[in-house]
């Protein structure tokens with residue numbers, strides 16, 4: 677398998693998602709559920725649709741999607757982290773949803789026959805896949821011709837000013853990125869990637885949400901719970917890790933207002949169709 681990811685790292689990243697699973701999306705502003713709702717609104721699923729949610733996490737997109745496709749539709753939610761899959765399954769059971777199936781699966785190697793789904797979603801995950809082109813080609817393969825794909829990605833800046841500050845701190849401590857692709861995207865770059873993977877009718881919207889955090893510690897909990905920052909911190913000797921966190925948080929603390937720590941979340945929603953020529 678072609679991969680841009682250094683040897684061994686994928687395993688470490690997967691472990692990190694496993695550790696994150698029980699707390700994923702629970703600290704800080706509810707950006708993942710807000711974005712999931714918006715993505716589904718833009719995708720306009722039909723009752724009866726068969727939907728695949730790739731890299732489902734704890735089910736932010738898959739669970740509301742299962743309600744939308746209704747009793748004659750079916751949602752298949754996949755993720756390569758067994759604990760994420762277990763959390764998604766638990767959520768689905770809690771809500772009594774019987775039209776959702778969860779499975780542990782690598783996004784670059786979807787274990788479904790061609791033309792299996794009418795629609796496919798992937799929330800905040802494309803940039804984690806070592807070979808994004810291969811994954812998009814897989815997505816197109818399992819979609820029926822004309823089937824819809826809906827992606828959410830961070831737009832340039834991602835969470836302003838928190839993540840640019842995190843980026844500066846990372847640079848200052850000489851840490852190397854552990855995610856194989858840029859986290860934040862420009863619309864024209866994602867459009868080019870989708871076109872070359874065989875998608876057409878590409879629509880991209882950027883939306884921004886002001887969602888302050890209550891305090892600096894919440895910013896750190898949120899940052900820890902949404903990505904592999906812990907894996908990156910392992911590049912530092914143990915005694916330097918806390919120093920890094922303190923340096924980041926003291927900058928975040930300087931932003932504090934009586935309303936909390938400001939944050940402008942910038943999200944790209946992308947909807948496209950699998951081209952009919954294969």
Ligand SMILES: C[S@@+](CC[C@H](N)C(=O)[O-])C[C@H]1O[C@@H](n2cnc3c(N)ncnc32)[C@H](O)[C@@H]1O
Nearest residue numbers: 693708731732733736756757782783799801804
């Ligand atoms: C930021 S979370 C997004 C979860 C969910 N889609 C959402 O919108 O909240 C990223 C997810 O991608 C999954 N992931 C990362 N790399 C993957 C891969 N190569 N194959 C499958 N899942 C992967 C992680 O386990 C994690 O659950």
